[in-house]
Amino acid sequence: MLDSFFIELRRSPVLALAAALILAAIAIAVLAPVLAPKDPNLQNLRATLAPPSAGFPLGTDEYGRDLLSRMIFGMRNSLIVGAAVVLLSGLIGAVLGISAGYFGGWLDMVVMRLADIMMAFPYLVLALGLIAALGAGIPSTIVALTVAFAPIYVRIVRSKVLVVKEEAYVEAARLIGVRPRTIAVRHVLPNVAGPMLVQGALTFAFAVLAEASLSFVGLGVPPPAASFGNIIAAGRDHIIDAPWIATSSGVAIVALVLSLLILADGLRDAIDPYQHRL
Amino acid sequence: MNLRYFVERLGWAAFVLFGSTIVIFAILHVIPGDPARAMLGPEGTPEAVAKLREQLGLDDPLVHQYLLWLGRAIQGDLGRSILLSQSVASLLGERLPITLLLGLYALSFAVLIAIPVSVISATRRGTAIDYGGRFVALIGLAMPSFWLGLMLVLLFGVVLQWLPVFGYVSPRQSAVDHVRHMILPAAALGSAYAAMIMETTRNSLIEVLHQDYVRTARAGGLTETLLLYKYAMRNALIPTITVIGIQIGYLMSGALVVESVFAIPGMGRLLVNAVLSRDYPLVQGAMLVTVLVFSIANLCVDLLYAVIDPRVGKA
Numbered sequence: 075m076l077d078s079f080f081i082e083l084r085r086s087p088v089l090a091l092a093a094a095l096i097l098a099a100i101a102i103a104v105l106a107p108v109l110a111p112k113d114p115n116l117q118n119l120r121a122t123l124a125p126p127s128a129g130f131p132l133g134t135d136e137y138g139r140d141l142l143s144r145m146i147f148g149m150r151n152s153l154i155v156g157a158a159v160v161l162l163s164g165l166i167g168a169v170l171g172i173s174a175g176y177f178g179g180w181l182d183m184v185v186m187r188l189a190d191i192m193m194a195f196p197y198l199v200l201a202l203g204l205i206a207a208l209g210a211g212i213p214s215t216i217v218a219l220t221v222a223f224a225p226i227y228v229r230i231v232r233s234k235v236l237v238v239k240e241e242a243y244v245e246a247a248r249l250i251g252v253r254p255r256t257i258a259v260r261h262v263l264p265n266v267a268g269p270m271l272v273q274g275a276l277t278f279a280f281a282v283l284a285e286a287s288l289s290f291v292g293l294g295v296p297p298p299a300a301s302f303g304n305i306i307a308a309g310r311d312h313i314i315d316a317p318w319i320a321t322s323s324g325v326a327i328v329a330l331v332l333s334l335l336i337l338a339d340g341l342r343d344a345i346d347p348y349q350h351r352l
Numbered sequence: 353m354n355l356r357y358f359v360e361r362l363g364w365a366a367f368v369l370f371g372s373t374i375v376i377f378a379i380l381h382v383i384p385g386d387p388a389r390a391m392l393g394p395e396g397t398p399e400a401v402a403k404l405r406e407q408l409g410l411d412d413p414l415v416h417q418y419l420l421w422l423g424r425a426i427q428g429d430l431g432r433s434i435l436l437s438q439s440v441a442s443l444l445g446e447r448l449p450i451t452l453l454l455g456l457y458a459l460s461f462a463v464l465i466a467i468p469v470s471v472i473s474a475t476r477r478g479t480a481i482d483y484g485g486r487f488v489a490l491i492g493l494a495m496p497s498f499w500l501g502l503m504l505v506l507l508f509g510v511v512l513q514w515l516p517v518f519g520y521v522s523p524r525q526s527a528v529d530h531v532r533h534m535i536l537p538a539a540a541l542g543s544a545y546a547a548m549i550m551e552t553t554r555n556s557l558i559e560v561l562h563q564d565y566v567r568t569a570r571a572g573g574l575t576e577t578l579l580l581y582k583y584a585m586r587n588a589l590i591p592t593i594t595v596i597g598i599q600i601g602y603l604m605s606g607a608l609v610v611e612s613v614f615a616i617p618g619m620g621r622l623l624v625n626a627v628l629s630r631d632y633p634l635v636q637g638a639m640l641v642t643v644l645v646f647s648i649a650n651l652c653v654d655l656l657y658a659v660i661d662p663r664v665g666k667a
Contacts, residue, residue: 187367187371188371190368190371191368191371191372191374191375192375193601194368194369194371194372194643194646194650195601195639195642195643195646196600196601196602196603196604196605196642196646197601197602197605198604198605198606198608198609199604199608199623199639199642199643200375202608202623202624202627202635202639203376203379203380203627203635203639204379205627206379206380206626206627206630206632206635207379207380279494283494283496284605286496286498286499287496287497287498287605287608287609290496290498290609290612291608291609291612291624291628292624292628293624293627293628303496306496306498306499306502309502310502310613313502313505313506313510314510317506317510320499320502320503320506321503321506323499324495324496324499324502324503327494327495327496328491328494328495328496328499331493331494331495332490332491332494335490335493335494336490
């Protein structure tokens, strides 16, 4: 699968650009303390709401904090939340989806009905309810979004498992007496890895958007820590006199999310190269 | 539509709704931490916490609390908001219609844009117009609705000064002002939704246009217009309705933030404020009403299937 992804990468310059942007975003997040020209929380009351200049490449906010530095740390927080949500909801999806799909029976019934009930909530409403109980903060944001996104994973993995478990090689393994848990891990899991990767890229994109939304209304990354969402929230109050505050962070989110959506598309093509191209 | 399908869908909606009441209750009562403590904040004295716990019935057994809450909720009593010291039901009654209107406008905006664009895209597949349309849709999907809202405010409110930028006017006060205030929020909320509808409709239309019955109709000499709108569209719209239905949840999530951008006093903003101030009765009530609206919307979509595609529910 990795091979065909590299083939896709060479074939599609758009996908290559998206992949490069994602790598750049990761590099920015990892190297944030080195890359940021200033301390993201350093206030400079003599340079509040300064437009972009040589000293402040993207301008400053109402406390005179350097926006470029805040955006670099905002990228870090976005990626931390996004990656954690993808890993945790993927793990939950794999464990529950494979168990429900492979073993069936009452376990399947309970897990799937639970997923149905969770999906009766608009995802941000469920996340808000959890944050109401847990209190705002990065860990709560991660927990809330994991709970909100995991049911989709469970459904996708389970539906794929239902197909895989009827395959001849799984049946053969069963006939020669391989233990069910070994079959689930060694034969079923690798076959659901592809769809999970695609879903992972999509979840990452939507988790970044959701984190930004929560931070925008003051329930995600708590200030003074920087996040694209709370930078834009600060920019809303100065949309007339300092429009650059809200603008640049929004452009960064769009670039990141767009790249992740394109990556998801590329991964889908790589998994299923014979799929009829629309 | 047959009765059995209808009853089945109704039963399913009731089951999901019942399950969601348990989730709502569990979220706010089972998670470690004392809601009374959380609501009063660091200034709450132990006496005040104890008093509030008693007032909220937090010392009773959980099952008892749940049944009491559910029983009252069914009768329309959702308790009192701590923040606004008003009945939760009457608060939601005031705010919900505003959010529903906003959602309806966003949905109409999305459908009105998405359907024509997807027809153009599908019939000119692989051309620059097709790629251009899809790329714009992808960007629409990647834009946070609240940020798009702010950019629309900047362009249409601040630079061009065509439209008001904040606030809400009830349609009873002035229909014209109501519409003028809702255009930008509806566009901000509806764009990502339009992108999802467009991608689905385009792909399903392309698939339908390749089917045998369409080829036969074309060979029989039907005009392309008649073929497209009378024969292909009806089948192509089934996946579209699925997306519209599933993504109503996305719309409702978006309303939470878009209302905050435009200072629209809807339910989304009420819920956000309730969470910010940890007004638990209000959070519970707003979540419950949201799920109720979402379930009804999904039920309508299920029934709409049966109307559009008579095969649904017959098997």
